[in-house]
Amino acid sequence: GENVEQHPSTLSVQEGDSAVIKCTYSDSASNYFPWYKQELGKRPQLIIDIRSNVGEKKDQRIAVTLNKTAKHFSLHITETQPEDSAVYFCAANLDSSYKLIFGSGTRLLVRP
Amino acid sequence: NAGVMQNPRHLVRRRGQEARLRCSPMKGHSHVYWYRQLPEEGLKFMVYLQKENIIDESGMPKERFSAEFPKEGPSILRIQQVVRGDSAAYFCASSPGQGGTYGYTFGSGTRLTVV
Numbered sequence: 001g002e003n004v005e006q007h008p009s010t011l012s013v014q015e016g017d018s019a020v021i022k023c024t025y026s027d028s029a030s031n032y033f034p035w036y037k038q039e040l041g042k043r044p045q046l047i048i049d050i051r052s053n054v055g056e057k058k059d060q061r062i063a064v065t066l067n068k069t070a071k072h073f074s075l076h077i078t079e080t081q082p083e084d085s086a087v088y089f090c091a092a093n094l095d096s097s098y099k100l101i102f103g104s105g106t107r108l109l110v111r112p
Numbered sequence: 113n114a115g116v117m118q119n120p121r122h123l124v125r126r127r128g129q130e131a132r133l134r135c136s137p138m139k140g141h142s143h144v145y146w147y148r149q150l151p152e153e154g155l156k157f158m159v160y161l162q163k164e165n166i167i168d169e170s171g172m173p174k175e176r177f178s179a180e181f182p183k184e185g186p187s188i189l190r191i192q193q194v195v196r197g198d199s200a201a202y203f204c205a206s207s208p209g210q211g212g213t214y215g216y217t218f219g220s221g222t223r224l225t226v227v
Contacts, residue, residue, distance in 0.1 A: 043203065
């Protein structure tokens with residue numbers, strides 16, 4: 001079945017450094033790849049997404065890249081701040097449909 | 113726009129009781145999805161509904177779990193005869209069209225604890 005793998009499971013960076021989280025997916029029909037941020041005890045919030053007709057998308061300090069051939073996509077956060085500390089989830093839609101398959105999450109800690 | 117509303121936020125049930133979780137989608141959204149999140153894990157798809165229709169329940173256990181999205185009122189996820197393994201956070205999401213195109217907006221979740 002469809003699988004989304006996410007690495008690393010934990011990531012600790014110094015404030016101001018960059019953070020990169022990587023995901024791979026198995027369904028070649030996937031065409032939508034969102035990233036969610038979840039703070040402790042709160043809802044997952046969409047922070048950025050990318051569709052398969054685009055290789056890169058940027059929104060201020062956050063960027064996502066997609067390599068369809070290799071079936072992997074990455075989240076890049078530059079100039080990290082303590083408020084970026086949270087769990088980040090990648091996802092891919094199964095068979096170009098509504099069903100999102102989530103990665104297992106990356107716990108990001110930004111040290112002041 | 114109040115966003116996706118879920119209630120209750122916390123629910124404690126004894127083994128064998130029933131749990132009812134409610135979800136009101138965002139205004140203008142007619143597609144509802146339920147996901148389960150175990151502690152320290154990702155979100156697992158359970159069911160996708162549109163008004164009065166279950167579109168995909170492939171992620172929902174065959175026994176004890178049911179979901180509905182009536183013409184009027186919120187979507188309901190019902191768990192009968194709860195067991196300890198049902199303890200988790202249950203998130204509802206909604207979208208204006210199919211989520212693969214439009215993306216999801218999640219509610220704040222219901223944290224179910226079975227004692």
